[in-house]
Amino acid sequence: MGHVIPFIEFAKRLVHHHDDFNVTCIIPTIGPPSTAMKAAVEALPAPTINHIFLPPIIFDDDDQYSTKSPETILALAITRSLPSLACELKSLVASSRTNVVAFVVDFFCTETFEVAREFNLSSYLFFPSNAMVLSFLLYLPKLDEMVSCEFKDLTEPVKIPGCLPVHGRDFADTFQDRTSGTYKWFVDMIKKFSLARGIIVNSFMDLESGALKALSEEEPGKPPVYPIGPIIRSGSSESDDVSWSDCLTWLDNQPSDSVLFVAFGSGGTLSHAQVNELAFGLEMSQQRFIWVVKTPNDESASATYFSVQNHQKNHFDFLPEGFLERTKERGLVISSWGPQIEVLSHGATGGFLTHCGWNSTLESVVYGVPLIAWPLYAEQRMNALMLSEDVRVALRPNPNEGDGLVTREEIAKVVKELMEGEAGIGVRKRMRVMKHAASMALMEDGSSIKTLSKLALEWKKNQTASYGKTN
Template sequence: MEDQKPPHVAIVPSPGIGHLIPLLEFSKRLVVRHNFAVTFLVPNDGSAMEYSKKLLQSLPKPMAISSIFLPHVSFDDLPADAVIETRIALSVTRSLPAIRQSFKAMAESTRLVALVVDMFGLDAFHVAKEFNVLPYVFYTCNALSMSLEFHLPKLDETTTCEYRDLSEPVKLPGCVPVHGRDLMNPVQDRKNPIYKEVINMIKQLHDAAGLIINTFVDLEPNALKALKERFYSNPPVYSVGPAVQIGSSGFDSGKCLSWLDKQPQGSVLYVSFGSGGTLSQEQMTELALGLGMSATRFLWVVKNPHDEEASAAYFNMESNKDPFDYLPKGFLERTRDVGLVVSSWAPQVPILSHSSTGGFLSHCGWNSTLESIVHGVPLIAWPLYAEQRTNAVLLAEDVKVAIRVKVNDKGLVGREE
């Protein structure tokens, strides 16, 4: 009787809609194409939980995807300057007792065969081992980023300076050269504790039964070929992309689409910095003035500015303050004939698939990037944090579907740009 039950996969997404969405799309494929059952074990760090619940609960019925929202974990002991990656990883580590309890229940009632985590959930491998379950890593970025990460331990051993000070770009088989300043944020300060944590995470990847990566051969043929040749199936690398949303996931999209319906074909620049990205007040003003000067039709998803952290909205997608209050005086009135400004969130996939959308000014988060590529929308690359600068290099210099904004001596993208 046990063998008659469908194979069951536990998925532990680390916090962030950018981690949850591709894992959810991947799980749909496991269920629909391969008759698996899936349970999401969702850590609760207090951020974006309502959005996560709404997303998971909007799945069509019946679908063999269930979810367990784990007890809240506290970060009150973390220093105020703790980087975003530390909190993301700790959300899983501190949820291990609850994950173990859920595993026990699933092992008794299902044919539990595998655990899938992202890069920040590797501590859950310990639980998988206890229950004799195969551990897999779902890599939410691209083959270029994965190649660079696997090279980091060697780079760490052979380099004494900060990577941003490297005189030559990092050159790897199958990959476009990447300057040290364009490596992911967590490795830009080698004295920060998160740097050693990232190096240790990368070494742990070799304990995985397989590496699942959200990219595809037509996009990164050479990098994927080099990755697979490097590992010789230990662990095997599976490219399953593009795992992207289709449709609006049940969220209201009326205002944006109604406005787009009235615009000429290919005339609108969609401007969004993702669920977590924020600009400083000065940068927000420069962008607004630049949009006004360009006379280009635009749809801008605006968030409250933050002068210290480009990822300030990552753990707090909602705000009690009105972001419109931070726009230049008279901006909305001056641009009302060519622009639509919406607060905090917009239905990105329907916008990118709309015939009026002709370009995407993006932070280069990988989900947004794939959605733009799938719908044939060229990009203006404006990376902010995480691995987004690496993504911008891939898009502008390898795939050539983007142009990259230029930053001035003040660290700003000026209105003229």
């Protein structure tokens, strides 16, 4: 969902500013599409934007599905979906009603370039994360040749073009075992980026000027980069969950900028011990809060990566005894999934404790909400570094060196500092500057809208038919 949402929002922005385009979204699936997935695509403005779910990839016992990383599962799903994709592209290209001018794929899907080439389609990558991570990935094959040890064992931080130096230990978990098949697949996938005609990235110049300037420098094998962000959802998916309306009603009764929103995205999970510490930390901070709670998982920080339907029906037995009763006057706990856009855009919300997923980060930037950075998996540690040390719109708690646990005392201290301390005032001011910059980038003469127009013009040049709409 973290990739699908910005992709379809990009499609909506394209057709809004360039109404001579139609878009067809082709989505590989692992089993039946989730309720959230179906709701997201069914809300698209057909027929201008329509969608196709490819036949689901069914993993049998021989695949050892439960033991594979999310990246490996995605790779298998893409590979096994190639024949179905070819059938759909053949149908689109053969249609008398469409003129296919570009094939835009998620960056996990570079294998599909070969299929696109069969139909003489121009391929582009859509990169839903930020320019810093993109710069790192493009640099990774070179780094892989230069370094012999594990990245986490490097004594000096790695100098990524245009970005803050990053310690190897802060690379995503995918890159922490260079002998693994997942790592090798990732490097091979990144090498295929050079086959794209261009890379569309969900960021904007004022947020990441250093990385974007570095990416704009011409190099052999490096496609041009198109920053067209921030792309965020216009609103949360519809829900009949009573807790959602209760949540917004509760917010209406709170003072301006007084509530900390705590949520770890569609995939993030905490251990039982960490949930316990977070609960006590919020209580000790004496600050107002809304906490979107998921069932703890001691095995993985991304235990719900492939599912956003982890509803525990408001059973919070895993929370500390008496916590809900003691905090009911200034805190609200809701189950699994919340109306994030509506909460972040609400005047009572004054802070966001986040896993630093890029969708959540951009939503906080658009609405000017300062952050507490709490990364869990994927590229989130790099995002947290950029947000806290480069853009400086986030505070970051310090985990224990031994077990990595963030203690209740540390949580209480950072929460209180963000909401009413001097450091909090500083990050709040800087976030307001970023909010204004994001708004300016999306004006008719803003940098991102100009870049989108440049991209659209390039695609129109690919149009050879003189009838119908482009697709």
